[in-house]
Amino acid sequence: MPTLHWIGKDKVINHHMDVPFKVLEHTYGFDNGTQSEEETNSGNKIIHGDNLEALKALLPEYEGKVKCIYIDPPYNTGNEGWVYNDNVNDPKIKKWLGKVVGKESDDLSRHDKWLCMMYPRLKLLHKLLSNEGAIFISIDDNEQANLKIICDEIFGASNFITSVVWQKSKKGDAKLISVTHEYIIVYTKNKNTCIQSGLWRKKKDGADTVLAKYQELKTLHKNDHEVISKEMSKWFNSLEKNAIERSHKHYKFSDDRGLYFPDNFAGPNDGRDSRPRYDIFHPVTGKSCKKPSTGWRWEEGKTIDAILQNPPRIHFGKDETTIPCRKSYLHEIDNEPLMSVFYRDGRAASRLVDEILGKNSFDFPKDPEILQELFGAITKNNDIILDSFAGSGTSAQAILQLNKIEGSNRKFILIELEDYALTKTSKRVNEVIKGFKNTVGTGGSFDYYELGQPMFSENGNLNEIVGIEKIRQYVFYTETKTPFTEAKHNDNKYFLGKHNETGYYLNYEQDLITTLDHAFLATMKTKAEQYVIYADNCLLTKDFMVKHHLIFKKIPRDITRF
Numbered sequence: 001m002p003t004l005h006w007i008g009k010d011k012v013i014n015h016h017m018d019v020p021f022k023v024l025e026h027t028y029g030f031d032n033g034t035q036s037e038e039e040t041n042s043g044n045k046i047i048h049g050d051n052l053e054a055l056k057a058l059l060p061e062y063e064g065k066v067k068c069i070y071i072d073p074p075y076n077t078g079n080e081g082w083v084y085n086d087n088v089n090d091p092k093i094k095k096w097l098g099k100v101v102g103k104e105s106d107d108l109s110r111h112d113k114w115l116c117m118m119y120p121r122l123k124l125l126h127k128l129l130s131n132e133g134a135i136f137i138s139i140d141d142n143e144q145a146n147l148k149i150i151c152d153e154i155f156g157a158s159n160f161i162t163s164v165v166w167q168k169s170k171k172g173d174a175k176l177i178s179v180t181h182e183y184i185i186v187y188t189k190n191k192n193t194c195i196q197s198g199l200w201r202k203k204k205d206g207a208d209t210v211l212a213k214y215q216e217l218k219t220l221h222k223n224d225h226e227v228i229s230k231e232m233s234k235w236f237n238s239l240e241k242n243a244i245e246r247s248h249k250h251y252k253f254s255d256d257r258g259l260y261f262p263d264n265f266a267g268p269n270d271g272r273d274s275r276p277r278y279d280i281f282h283p284v285t286g287k288s289c290k291k292p293s294t295g296w297r298w299e300e301g302k303t304i305d306a307i308l309q310n311p312p313r314i315h316f317g318k319d320e321t322t323i324p325c326r327k328s329y330l331h332e333i334d335n336e337p338l339m340s341v342f343y344r345d346g347r348a349a350s351r352l353v354d355e356i357l358g359k360n361s362f363d364f365p366k367d368p369e370i371l372q373e374l375f376g377a378i379t380k381n382n383d384i385i386l387d388s389f390a391g392s393g394t395s396a397q398a399i400l401q402l403n404k405i406e407g408s409n410r411k412f413i414l415i416e417l418e419d420y421a422l423t424k425t426s427k428r429v430n431e432v433i434k435g436f437k438n439t440v441g442t443g444g445s446f447d448y449y450e451l452g453q454p455m456f457s458e459n460g461n462l463n464e465i466v467g468i469e470k471i472r473q474y475v476f477y478t479e480t481k482t483p484f485t486e487a488k489h490n491d492n493k494y495f496l497g498k499h500n501e502t503g504y505y506l507n508y509e510q511d512l513i514t515t516l517d518h519a520f521l522a523t524m525k526t527k528a529e530q531y532v533i534y535a536d537n538c539l540l541t542k543d544f545m546v547k548h549h550l551i552f553k554k555i556p557r558d559i560t561r562f
């Protein structure tokens with residue numbers, strides 16, 4: 001398989017292993033928009049710091065557990081005016097390169113630098129990805145070819161799925177060819193497992209979306225059916241326009257303007273005729289469809305809530321000359337496969353961020369609708385989605401919206417290097433949770449973290465400043481790969497917990513040499529099939545240890561390093 005070489009590669013190829021493990025320091029909890037110092041423990045996280053260290057910090061808890069990764073790294077266009085999020089001349093990244101690559105780093109081209117920056121980060125992302133997981137990487141022509149080759153190396157060429165094309169405008173004025181698209185490169189951790197998962201289907205876009213919109217309007221307009229009905233009609237109209245633009249669509253909501261929401265619709269069971277008063281337009285040609293001789297017939301006597309719980313769909317013919325029929329209910333229609341080309345006007349995402357954070361607050365944010373479609377297709381309830389180049393926090397918005405629509409609890413982890421992790425990334429997520437302008441909040445909560453102290457000092461000893469709690473958590477994780485919870489127990493203070501019939505003890509004191517001996521054993525109270533005991537020294541004989549199922553681990557030598 002062809003591989004790519006660049007100046008500095010030898011210095012970064014295993015660098016992810018040398019990155020110090022730092023603890024995450026909780027700074028704020030945001031619960032439904034209210035900030036406090038309490039941890040929300042929602043599983044949603046925003047981490048401020050360099051993603052290389054942050055990804056490493058996530059390993060003990062998240063290795064092999066992340067279902068979906070979306071990243072939008074700097075495109076490296078060489079645009080100096082966009083220094084913080086476009087190229088590798090960000091002072092923090094330059095400093096990091098100088099440290100890792102050494103003197104040679106002065107001679108690196110911007111492509112060498114970009115590759116040096118990306119390689120160890122992708123290695124860690126690969127470790128975090130679950131066996132059914134997939135990574136989506138936004139990129140454009142500047143680094144697409146290089147990225148593809150290093151991803152083949154890290155994720156395996158056989159796990160490459162495709163380069164999705166996002167067409168973000170229809171106009172251009174270049175002298176040669178106007179580039180109106182960019183890419184989202186897709187790799188799985190294991191293609192076969194993904195195939196078996198049965199996911200990777202685009203959601204039946206209808207029932208959930210209609211219901212969510214209706215509920216949103218109900219809350220916003222305090223059950224005023226007249227207003228709700230008008231707003232619903234407006235919304236359907238905008239959907240219709242989109243459907244025409246995305247001309248590959250042949251299915252569409254059946255609520256075609258006036259079917260369930262005629263302008264004078266005054267609420268369910270009001271005795272009025274709620275059959276459509278409008279023509280039904282073909283989603284591709286936009287022309288009024290041929291009517292059946294009997295006129296439109298729809299199920300009657302249902303309440304609006306019942307209809308919205310299970311809205312039927314219309315199946316259109318190839319153009320307006322065929323009478324559309326109600327194909328079936330949404331749940332009877334197969335989910336469609338994801339398509340490799342998206343069209344969505346790139347300006348929509350900027351307008352949205354302007355609305356939430358203020359004008360020109362973030363350059364080139366991504367579109368939450370696209371991410372929502374990708375996340376919706378390959379993840380399900382409780383899955384974890386990670387974005388380690390978070391920027392303005394688009395991924396979190398997409399996930400929160402998806403949770404609201406599906407009533408799911410997908411979790412997000414966002415990492416952002418710049419100080420605007422608090423003032424932009426978190427702020428946007430908070431606004432989405434609380435609601436902004438005319439958009440009702442999604443609800444939700446998250447925790448905000450800073451990168452803290454390294455777990456080990458430079459001489460390899462445990463770093464006392466980290467604090468005994470974090471050390472206990474770390475050791476328990478390394479042993480059991482399960483989170484440590486400090487619970488009340490009837491044992492000595494060194495007991496960490498019991499897992500799979502093994503009792504774990506960390507006999508550690510900051511200023512003392514600790515010993516595993518008969519006196520220590522006498523203080524242990526938990527009954528287990530075997531015991532793993534960390535201490536500085538051990539005075540028990542080998543035979544005794546084997547006989548009583550005891551395993552001694554020396555501090556710090558035997559503590560696993562990530």
Ligand SMILES: C[S@@+](CC[C@H](N)C(=O)[O-])C[C@H]1O[C@@H](n2cnc3c(N)ncnc32)[C@H](O)[C@@H]1O
Binds near residue numbers: 072
């Ligand atoms: C192109 S922007 C991402 C925009 C984002 N997708 C959005 O929709 O707003 C890239 C982001 O990655 C951040 N970044 C760059 N290097 C980073 C690093 N080493 N660790 C964490 N974040 C980094 C930049 O500060 C910038 O905010």
